Amino acid sequence: MTDWDDMPPLEDDDAALHQRTGASQLLAQNGLDQSDCSDDNEDMWEEMEEDIHVKTKCLFCDDRTLSIQTCWTHIKDVHEFDFKAFVCGQDMDQIDFIKLINFLRKEKPSPSELKSMDKITWNCDTYMKPAFEDDALLMYDVEDFTMPEDNHMKNKDREIGNLKSTIEGLQEIIDKQTETMQRMLQAAQANSENQHRPSVRTVSCIRPEEDEGYFNSYAHFDIHHEMLSDRVRTESYRDAILGNSLLLSKKRVLDLGCGTGILSMFSAKAGAIVTGVDMSDVIYQAIDIVRENNLENRITLQKGRLEDMEFNDEYDFIVSEWMGYFLLFEGMLDSVLYARDKHLAKGGILLPNRCTMHITGMEDMNSYNKFIAFWDDVYGFKMSCMRSGVIKEATTEVVKEECIITSADKIADFDLMTIQPEDTEFVSEFSIIVQRDGQLTGLIGYFDTYFELPNPVFFSTGPHATPTHWKQTIFYQPRPVPVKKGQVLKGVISVKRKRREIRSLDVKIEFADKTLSYVVE
Known part of the structure; x- marks a missing residue:
């Protein structure tokens, strides 16, 4: 058999004759004679003749070869670049391969430059568009792109x-x-x-060494400064405890996640006997703070993870500031429910004892342009492929009340005295009413907290209330949604823990004819 790759270059007339001869041989192999070609076979003849004329252009120079396989050989011999090995080493599928070919055609990197690049360089939808028509390499099946020795x-x-x-x-x-x-x-x-045993993985399932990063984050003083400076948060706990001193006097209180000990000291001031527990190293500063305030005879502080600790007594109250962004982030509620079931005395009370979650809509083109539209033009370059990743990450910002464009709807109501860990994974329908014409740029999640005591206390983290360190959680839309006053917007929100990082949340929102996935982490 003739080895086409070993033949000397043909002159134009000889090449044409050679191509016609090759076409005749193809017809003969299919049981046809050129003279027998009727009008019905004319299309087939033209297609075969067109295929024979097509040459494959090298990816790194202007050389054109008779076949794709010859092209690979040319690249290896002339450019000293094993293209097959490169593709196999990148573990590409067909889409990856097409993007790479178009990237090489458009950007023209050298083989040495390509070797130093990461796959993400060409893994962009922009490179799905062919650089020029009838590029034979785009038709190549990457499944066949395996070196013989790798078969x-x-x-x-x-x-x-x-x-x-x-x-x-x-x-x-x-x-x-x-x-x-x-x-x-x-x-x-x-x-x-x-x-x-709860039917969902709780934070007690995390090995302490795996959870070290979480607890270490609370060893930094700036986070405690931020929480203590949050007057809504700290004064609400103070008012709930000191405003119900008669209820707490001479009672046993467990302060879970005590941090600097501020809630322990409020409880001691109300007349309670307090045990404070924290896993982070800030507990050592808390011990000094308790001594500094001469409260060591009323407050005992212990370092450790609650789920690994044993106590001699049951507690009449469990107080904890466990709430995270979008209420459930961090998963500390698991530890509160564990303490409730194992260490709360009969008739005891959790502080707080109830939380609700809400959703509303916003129009804020400034923040939308800052976080989302920004990627459409980055110093003159398009980076719109970054949008999907940016949108997926829910952001935490203070939203101005004037940016709210819809009513709010409650999506969850947790009675902390009765719920189980699996109740924190839920699906809820919501319905919000547009309050003015505009562009809805995102949905906002927030929570409210209740101390239902003889002297009740309540605070909200919503955009209508005084800002807190929890701010609001924003789920941006990919594109602004035009809305009209009085329009009813309905959707479904699903909240689940991430399978591996169970302190984080997976949130799905079906809304405006789309299903969007977000993470809160």
């Missing part, structure tokens, strides 16, 4: 891939069955006073 490994990889797909399919079935079992377990729990 065995490729087959093994495919076998492993098929096995992984089978395992994933089985895992999906197991997950569905597990979900069914969880619902059955929850139904059983509703009819039983016995305590069962």
